[in-house]
Amino acid sequence: MGATSGALIGNPQLPGIDPRAPEWLARSSEIRQTLAAGQRLHEIHNTWDRALVESAWHTEVDVLRRDLEETNRRWWRFLSSRWRDAIRKGKALFRNPAKIKAEEIIRASEAILESSSIITSFASVAPTLGTLFDGEWQSERSDWDRLRSQFEWVQSTTEAVRKGIIAPWCLDRTRCQLDRGKLKAHAAAVELAINEMQQAAAEIARILELDCAVAVQAALAELAERWQKMASRTEELGLLVSYNQAADACRSESLDAVVEIGDTWQGAGKHLNGPVRPDARCRTSGSGIPRKTCARQFRWSGTRRRRG
Numbered sequence: 001m002g003a004t005s006g007a008l009i010g011n012p013q014l015p016g017i018d019p020r021a022p023e024w025l026a027r028s029s030e031i032r033q034t035l036a037a038g039q040r041l042h043e044i045h046n047t048w049d050r051a052l053v054e055s056a057w058h059t060e061v062d063v064l065r066r067d068l069e070e071t072n073r074r075w076w077r078f079l080s081s082r083w084r085d086a087i088r089k090g091k092a093l094f095r096n097p098a099k100i101k102a103e104e105i106i107r108a109s110e111a112i113l114e115s116s117s118i119i120t121s122f123a124s125v126a127p128t129l130g131t132l133f134d135g136e137w138q139s140e141r142s143d144w145d146r147l148r149s150q151f152e153w154v155q156s157t158t159e160a161v162r163k164g165i166i167a168p169w170c171l172d173r174t175r176c177q178l179d180r181g182k183l184k185a186h187a188a189a190v191e192l193a194i195n196e197m198q199q200a201a202a203e204i205a206r207i208l209e210l211d212c213a214v215a216v217q218a219a220l221a222e223l224a225e226r227w228q229k230m231a232s233r234t235e236e237l238g239l240l241v242s243y244n245q246a247a248d249a250c251r252s253e254s255l256d257a258v259v260e261i262g263d264t265w266q267g268a269g270k271h272l273n274g275p276v277r278p279d280a281r282c283r284t285s286g287s288g289i290p291r292k293t294c295a296r297q298f299r300w301s302g303t304r305r306r307r308g
Helices: 002-010 028-048 054-058 062-071 081-091 102-136 144-162 180-208 220-231 234-252 256-264 292-297
Strands: none
Touching: 028 102, 028 144, 054 102, 062 081, 062 102, 081 102, 102 144, 234 256
């Protein structure tokens, strides 16, 4: 339950997105590569947008870069019309061209070419991503951090559902559109209830001196069923307490053998007269010690009753 509510609270906004679409898994590698390319595109623009004019991103710079790479290291470059023309066109890419040198023009042209190549690569995946991300997909203008968070949530949640960690309905399109404020409040209430149950169980174990070290891990539904069974038989606690008290009394009188008989021989009451008067209300054996079956039947899940 905690994992399910955590998955719902942690999911990004998913307007129009269907987490159950098979393409999320079938084309996951392609989607991941596209998102990485989009992140790289974002980094390129963060680095160069303030230096370059807007039109630079749509300029053909292949020839410009080649001319500069071939002539810039030549001593006679100042005499070359190719070099001078490339410098003139390269400076036109910048907002403040006065102090721009050939090396910076080359780096800027490489960034422009890489940006153009990335945008071109989007064409082959645009139909798929447009369907999966719906209106969130806007090609090179997409919010790449948001797309990545949506993709990673779909991937991790699908895997968790496959492993049985969270409920399958977490992937339902309608249930992904939730009021997160209310959901967080409900999740906090569930967490508080679980903590209170654990504290109550620990207190029961302390009072009854139960050995919780051997407790078996079980599903929440199974633990709830065991809890209900135990709660319906609280009146038998008296039998368990009586058993231990009578056993302690016998040991204090050096009658360990009586304890051993009462503990192991279920038919002792039919053949022996015990030192303690049988009490029919407690369903004791003939030795005056309540039958072991009473103590054995009243157990917290996976625990052992204290002997003696």
